[in-house]
Amino acid sequence: MKDYEDSVAFLGQWGRFQQVVFFLLCASILPNGFGSFSVVFLTDAPHHHCLVPEVNLTKDWRDAIIPIEVVNGKQQLSRCSRFRLDVVRNLSARGFIPGRDVNLTDLEQEGCVDGWSYSRDVYQSTIVSEFDLVCREQWKQPFTSTVYYLGVLVGAFFSGQLSDRFGRKPVFFATMALQTIFAFFQVFSPSWLAFAILSFISSMGHISNYVSAFVLGNEILTGKPKVLFSSLGVCLGFAFGYMMLPLFAYFLRDWKSLVLAVSLPGLLYIPLWWLIPESPRWLLSQGRVEEAENIVRKAAKWNKVDAPLVIFEDYSIHADESKTHLKQQHNVFDLLRTENIRNTTLIMCLVWFSMNIGYYGLSLNTSQLHANPYISCFISAAVEVPAYTTSWLALQYLPRRLSVVSVLLLGGLLLFFVQLVPESLSELAVALEMLGKLVITSGTSLMHGYTAELYPTVLRNTATGTCGGVAKVGSCIAPFLLQLRGYFMALPHIVLGTVSVVSAFAALFLPESYGRPLPETIEQMPKRESLKCPFCTRREHSNPKVLFERQL
Template sequence: MNDYDKNTAFLGQWGRFQQMVFFLLCASIVPNGFAAFSVVFLTDVPSHHCMVPEVNLTRDWRNAIIPIEVVNGKPRLKRCHRYRLDVVRNLSAQGLFPDRDVNLTDLEQESCVNGWSYSRDIYQSTIVSEFDLVCSDLWKQPFTSTVYFLGVLIGSFISGQISDRFGRKPVFFATMAIQTVFSFVPIFSPSWTVFSILLFTSGLGQISNYVAAFVLGTEIFTGNVRVMFSSLGVCLGFAIGYMTLPLLAYFLRDWKSLLLAISLPGLLYLPLWWFIPESPLWLLSQGRVEEAETIVREAAKMNKVEAPQVIFDQDYSVCADDTKAHPRQHHNVFNLLRTKDIRNTTLILCLVWFTLSTGYFFLSLNTSRLHSDPYLSCFISAAVEVPAYISSWLALRYLPRRLSTIFVLLLGGVSLYFIQLVPESLSNLSIALEMLGKFGISTGTALMFAYTAELYPTVLRNTASGTCTTVSRVGSCIAPSLIHLSEYFKYLPYITVGTLAVMSAFAAFFLPESFGRPLPQTIQQMHSMKFPFITRKDRSKPVVLFESQL
């Protein structure tokens, strides 16, 4: 069996070729940070109340026509009702005064038949004010985010299998184009329905681009550079985009201007097609040895090192033992469930990914509770991810994967549990615990991208990453609705996410360890990993793989 890492060791780990690909791939992920949380500002609900048309009303009656309600102990203007305009107009014409001559509680109320008036203190406009997603249509506001994440879910599932079949590079650029185009086109939406459809399409490319870039880099880099890219590199690229988003939103307070700003950077990445190569490891898995060797030789020239006369034998195989007879055997999601070891690993990883995604997006979309200024709240939530990603990189370099995953899940879960024990007077402590929970969950998310890639062989790696990401996106889809559980019990969302995190930490105890091992290149190599609580007798049994499993 050939070893790709050994055959390409002459390139070194950090030459000019690796540096160029590293920074270009990381830069390509910055727009993902824009797109993922743009819904925080696009769908935010500005203060609003029923519009009062220009009719003959005294100043006192114009100020009193909107009833007052108490929400969370604070008075505010009612958002969906006003006193009947014809009644108020007659009372005003008679010279009567509200509260002095007329008891307002006795007046009949009506819905906002003339539309709504929206505050512009924070936003010039959002899609909520554009399409009136309030009162009876308020359900459309969180559902808009759910629609976007449904697109992300489907894109994750499709792109993984397409990438394993047609290559990392074509899918990487195709999904980048989809994200760029469909972040811009919604500006011209005539209705909420059209906007949602276009936003769904944008979601198809968002995480698909991220996963394709991640897998491409993971297969090109080796050693410590692979660890640094898969944890620190791609995650910091995402965090930079995420932290830049509130700055853009602060200066561009109109939703159309914000969409334009986050879509334009995608055009800058079109020339990268001529600089980012296809994954040599994927080419070898398809039997395309000459193409893989050409890429490696070009890399050797850039690194100014001499390549051996023969890098890969013509019968080089990174698939299973009989790949020579079937060099183009394709794999799909069902291969992740064929054998017991792979099936157990896949199910546990799906649970962990689901938990991390649910917690991550719940805490990210919940930023309005941190501070009265949504721009500052979003920036704080994004900034917490920087130390989280640095921690994940250090953990991937020096600590076992399974132990690290268990620890960060427990850290995130227990921190969220403790929030309900904090007195209301110590609101800053609640914020600190919530950010500590996000720190743990963000660290775990970065760990899982690398951990998952290390557990699966080349022929299944992108399919596995795409499948786990797809399952995780179910969590992101329910996160907007999870926030509304606080209407029934304030701490119910935190308890739900904390319970999921503790359960996932226990399940992660049964994952195999990949620390210090080369990337598996065949399904047989994956079976040779050390699985917890598998007896020596069980592991001594030979693994028989039929052609349908390869």
């Protein structure tokens, strides 16, 4: 059967049709960029302490009613307790001076029974100050991020299968609508539980429309524009959206305003339904040859070229046979059906997981780069631009397996080196950590392109969604992994570095896809190239029994 790219070669690689698809799909990724890490600002805890109601207290007692605690060697006001108000009022009324007439350590303390007072130096409000997610309710603060990433995981798992069954375009727009609508509803959340549920549903569309857009572009574009799109286009769209987040958050200090700024841009993408076509590759894989030809003929008009009378001649001849064959719908279990695809899937899931836990671990840890959270977020986002450029160059000129193994080894070594830097050279530690993030981020981009090249059209979105779902387990674990520094400061970097190095050795057993056409069927999927020890090979050849069996 004639290859798809040969069948549409008359279109050229960079006509008006390809340009429209390229830039519109890249633009559709912007909301994913500023939506992914919005939880950093939405769930940040402003400085707070127990609220002291307007009662008759002297200035000395009003200043002393909040106890002083030592946290990490620094003194600060207690966040969850105060001296008993009735006792303080009595002492104040009797004219006692705190610290002179009364030893404050002898006074009984109570919780924040009247609520909390939150600083507005950085934020006007966050969901922490809105729903009092502090003290006994503090566990809800990091759990909000976990709920968000759990929704991303679920969405990645199911959207891939839906896209392979019902098409790239319907799932792309349906998940974009899901992300936009339920993110908007968060503004009206009456409680933290309602906010968390809406966040979970909204995040299911977050990764889903990203993966659908990625696969759609990979299947429509050909040649160098396809490589540019998969390695640089969508990734820079995400990075630019990520860099827009701190700008939104800086000017919109109220959490509801920030949620609106993150959600409402999704409405701008409604007209794209009439501009972005369905994937002709997917239509052909479903035996819908006529629909695929109509899309390509429309593309020919946009590019001002003449289309042949029959574009997919071989596909047309075998259309009935293909439809009969495709009545059996493919699902996630097909990723484990044969030994070749099973081994590839398991290793790819491990590598995706390693890349993701490293990416989110380093991204969330950048909050310590600068006292200003907006500057920290922008630095973390800006690092991704050279990372994605590096990934594009690697996909353009280097074998995939070599690139992935190199990224994992280099990233792991950098994470090991961070812990060896003395505290007096904190700038060097930050530079190494940002270099590590640059390497790991380039690896995440590589994995998207590598996965799309390994898996056939009938399973491409399922595979990308499944690997992305397994990877999101890493994003759920990353916030808790960073808490390990409470036991040993370097432990998070040691864990991340070890996972990265182990995955590098596993990636050696992946098949190579560089320079090969996208597989259309499971049978065309590239097979793993076995790595054998030369000593074992010599022993095998010297064994008379083996030689005799081979001669037979």
